[in-house]
Amino acid sequence: xxxxxxxxxxxxxxxxxxxxxxxxxxxxxxxxxxxxxxxxxxxxxxxxxxxxxxxxxxxxxxxxxxxxxxxxxxxxxxxxxxxxxxxxxxxxxxxxxxxxxxxxxxxxxxxxxxxxxxxxxxxxxxxxxxxxxxxxxxxxxxxxxxxxxxxxxxxxxxxxxxxxxxxxxxxxxxxxxxxxx
Amino acid sequence: xxxxxxxxxxxxxxxxxxxxxxxxxxxxxxxxxxxxxxxxxxxxxxxxxxxxxxxxxxxxxxxxxxxxxxxxxxxxxxxxxxxxxxxxxxxxxxxxxxxxxxxxxxxxxxxxxxxxxxxxx
Numbered sequence: 032x033x034x035x036x037x038x039x040x041x042x043x044x045x046x047x048x049x050x051x052x053x054x055x056x057x058x059x060x061x062x063x064x065x066x067x068x069x070x071x072x073x074x075x076x077x078x079x080x081x082x083x084x085x086x087x088x089x090x091x092x093x094x095x096x097x098x099x100x101x102x103x104x105x106x107x108x109x110x111x112x113x114x115x116x117x118x119x120x121x122x123x124x125x126x127x128x129x130x131x132x133x134x135x136x137x138x139x140x141x142x143x144x145x146x147x148x149x150x151x152x153x154x155x156x157x158x159x160x161x162x163x164x165x166x167x168x169x170x171x172x173x174x175x176x177x178x179x180x181x182x183x184x185x186x187x188x189x190x191x192x193x194x195x196x197x198x199x200x201x202x203x204x205x206x207x208x209x210x211x212x
Numbered sequence: 213x214x215x216x217x218x219x220x221x222x223x224x225x226x227x228x229x230x231x232x233x234x235x236x237x238x239x240x241x242x243x244x245x246x247x248x249x250x251x252x253x254x255x256x257x258x259x260x261x262x263x264x265x266x267x268x269x270x271x272x273x274x275x276x277x278x279x280x281x282x283x284x285x286x287x288x289x290x291x292x293x294x295x296x297x298x299x300x301x302x303x304x305x306x307x308x309x310x311x312x313x314x315x316x317x318x319x320x321x322x323x324x325x326x327x328x329x330x331x332x333x
Contacts, residue, residue, distance in 0.1 A: 128232065129320050134223065135221075199296045205318075208298065208314075
C-alpha cells in the first residue's frame with residue numbers, strides 16, 4: 032500500500048471510530064435525558080393530582096368539622112364520613128411520597144449524563160492533544176500518530192462506557208417490586 | 213419500646229421519605245448518608261433492621277452488607293436493600309452478600325411499612 036493510501040486509511044479509520052463512539056455516547060445521553068423527562072413529567076402529574084385530592088379531602092373534612100362546631104350532633108354517618116376523609120388523605124399522601132422520590136432517580140440519570148459528557152470531552156481533548164505534532168511530521172509519522180490516536184480513542188471510549196453502569200431503568204413513577212429472600 | 217431502623221441512602225430526599233413513612237408507622241429511624249456512615253452508626257448501636265441503598269459514594273450497599281455480616285452483632289439482623297437497581301444479577305449479588313430482601317424504588321409507604329412489619333414486627 033502506498034503512503035498516501037495508508038494515510039487515507041488511517042484518517043478514514045479515525046473519523047469512523049470517532050463517529051461510531053461519539054454517536055454511541057450521544058445516544059446514551061439522549062436515552063437518559065428522555066427517561067429523565069418521562070419520570071419528571073409523571074412525577075409532577077402524580078404530585079399535582081395528589082395535591083388536588085388532598086385539598087379536596089381536607090375541604091370536605093373541614094365542612095364536617097364546621098357543621099359539628101355549629102352545634103350539629105355527631106351521627107354515625109358524620110363519624111364515618113370523617114373516617115373516610117382521613118383514609119383518603121392518607122392514601123393520597125402515600126401517592127405523593129411515591130411521586131416525591133423522582134429526585135433520587137432523575138438525579139442519578141442526570142449525574143450519569145454529566146459524567147458521560149465530561150468523559151466525552153476528555154476523549155475529544157485527548158484527540159486534539161494527540162494530533163498536535165502532525166503538521167511537522169512526515170507521512171510515516173502521521174500514520175503512526177493516527178494509529179496511536181485511534182487506539183487511545185477506542186480504549187478511552189470503552190473505559191468510559193464500562194464506568195457508567197445504568198442503575199435506573201424505571202420509566203414510570205409506579206412503586207417497584209418487593210422480594211423477600 | 214419502638215423498634216429501631218437504620219436507613220442508609222445518599223439521597224437526602226429519599227431518606228426524608230423513608231423516615232416520614234417509617235416514623236408514621238411507629239419506628240425509630242436513624243439516618244446514614246452512605247455505606248461508610250451506616251457502618252460506623254451500626255457499630256455504635258445494634259439496630260433491629262437495616263435498610264440500605266446500593267449506589268452510594270465511599271461505600272456501596274453490597275459492601276456495607278458484607279461488612280455488617282462480618283460483625284458478630286449483625287449476623288442475624290435483617291437487612292433490606294432499597295434501590296433503583298432491579299436486575300436479577302444485582303438481586304443475586306445482594307442475596308449472596310447477606311441481604312434478606314430487595315425493594316425497588318420508588319417505594320409505596322404502605323407497602324414498605326408492611327414489609328418492615330413482616331420482617332421485624
